[in-house]
Structures are given as C-alpha cells and as structure tokens.
Amino acid sequence: MKRAAMSEATALREHMITGLEDISTQDLYREIIRRFDEDPSRDGLERTPERVEKAMTFLTKGYHQDPTAILRGAMFDVDYDEMVLVKDIEMFSLCEHHMLPFFGKVHVAYIPNGKVIGLSKIPRLVEVFARRLQVQERMTRQIADAIQDAISPQGVGVVIEARHLCMMMRGVEKQNSSTVTSAMVGVFQKQNTRAEFLSLVRERRQDAF
Numbered sequence: 001m002k003r004a005a006m007s008e009a010t011a012l013r014e015h016m017i018t019g020l021e022d023i024s025t026q027d028l029y030r031e032i033i034r035r036f037d038e039d040p041s042r043d044g045l046e047r048t049p050e051r052v053e054k055a056m057t058f059l060t061k062g063y064h065q066d067p068t069a070i071l072r073g074a075m076f077d078v079d080y081d082e083m084v085l086v087k088d089i090e091m092f093s094l095c096e097h098h099m100l101p102f103f104g105k106v107h108v109a110y111i112p113n114g115k116v117i118g119l120s121k122i123p124r125l126v127e128v129f130a131r132r133l134q135v136q137e138r139m140t141r142q143i144a145d146a147i148q149d150a151i152s153p154q155g156v157g158v159v160i161e162a163r164h165l166c167m168m169m170r171g172v173e174k175q176n177s178s179t180v181t182s183a184m185v186g187v188f189q190k191q192n193t194r195a196e197f198l199s200l201v202r203e204r205r206q207d208a209f
C-alpha cells in the first residue's frame with residue numbers, strides 16, 4: 001500500500017503545472033481568492049487559505065486510507081446467514097466535476113457466508129470512499145466491492161440517496177431532486193433479496209429517539 005501510494009504520488013507530480021512546484025497550497029488558495037476578485041489580505045480572508053487547506057485535507061483524506069486494512073481488523077467467524085443491514089449512514093462527499101458537496105444517506109446490507117464484519121467498520125468504509133472527489137455511482141460500487149472482496153459474503157447491496165449542491169446552488173438549480181444509486185452483488189441481484197433489502201431501507205422507525 002505504501003509503495004503504491006508513493007508511486008501514485010510520483011505519477012501525480014508529473015501532472016504538476018510547470019512553475020508551481022514550489023508554491024505552497026496556501027499560496028495557491030491565496031491566488032484563487034485574488035482571481036475571484038477578493039482581497040486575500042483583508043481581515044476575514046487572511047487566514048482563509050490555511051483553513052481551506054485544512055478543510056480540503058480532511059475532505060480528501062480517503063485517498064490515504066486503505067479500505068482493506070480497515071475491514072481486515074474486524075472480521076469474525078459467525079454462524080449467521082440472514083441479512084445484516086446498516087442503514088441511514090450519513091455521507092458527505094465532493095463531486096469530482098465541480099468540487100461541490102453532495103450528501104445524503106448510505107444503506108449497506110450483506111448476507112454472510114461464514115464471516116461478518118465489525119458493524120462500525122461499515123460507516124468507516126463509507127468514509128474512506130466519501131472523503132475523495134467522487135461520483136455517486138462509483139462510490140456506491142466501491143463500497144459494495146470492498147465488502148465483497150473482504151469477506152466473500154453471499155451478496156452485498158448498497159443504496160445511496162444524495163443531494164448534489166452542484167444541482168441545487170448552481171447549474172439547473174433544482175432544490176428538491178435527489179439521486180438514488182444502487183449496487184447489487186451476488187444474491188442481491190435476485191428479485192426477492194433485493195426487494196427485502198429495499199423494503200427494510202424504506203421502513204421508517206416510528207419511535208425516533
């Protein structure tokens with residue numbers, strides 16, 4: 001993983017715009033602010049490049065996390081072959097086309113085949129893929145594939161419901177549309193399993209606490 005990450009970093013360096021190699025990220029943000037007709041040295045903006053760098057580092061930290069390592073740490077042999085569903089996992093990501101947020105809920109289910117994953121690792125896995133520049137479809141597929149690869153369950157289903165700020169605060173400016181994507185692997189491609197999963201996702205709790 002470390003070696004792969006290093007060669008990726010080297011490859012990315014090759015795409016660097018000539019002349020910008022030695023300019024700090026904060027100076028680049030200072031220049032962006034200036035290009036959008038603001039004064040980067042005025043009081044409120046002076047420390048903004050520092051804050052943005054920190055925020056963007058957080059929002060893209062998924063590139064430096066290994067989904068396999070996260071799951072490997074908590075896989076247990078358990079004799080249970082019904083559906084496990086973790087639903088309503090909050091998700092915040094950035095669309096790779098506009099670098100604007102899209103956010104919503106992720107529902108993840110699988111039917112074990114001798115092994116289960118520690119429950120908290122499912123939201124952690126969502127975080128790994130959400131904290132990157134993404135498209136919703138790819139993220140949906142990546143979550144499903146990571147679980148399938150880790151524990152070879154009978155099947156995995158992932159549904160993401162999200163709202164994209166690039167469609168709300170700009171572009172088509174539609175405030176009420178949401179996008180639903182799904183990835184169904186193994187037995188989740190069968191009509192009855194898929195239907196059970198989707199109906200459990202739709203079921204709303206009466207006793208909200």
Ligand SMILES: Nc1nc2c(ncn2[C@@H]2O[C@H](COP(=O)(O)OP(=O)(O)OP(=O)(O)O)[C@@H](O)[C@H]2O)c(=O)[nH]1
Nearest residue numbers: 095096097098134135136137164166167170171172
């Ligand atoms: N499939 C998919 N499209 C996305 C996602 N996030 C943003 N987009 C879309 O990416 C597309 C980029 O289209 P372009 O025509 O190149 O960009 P644009 O001129 O800014 O498009 P508009 O948003 O229609 O103004 C838009 O249709 C966005 O709605 C995503 O997660 N999945």
Ligand SMILES: [Zn+2]
Nearest residue numbers: 095097098166
């Ligand atoms: Zn977008």
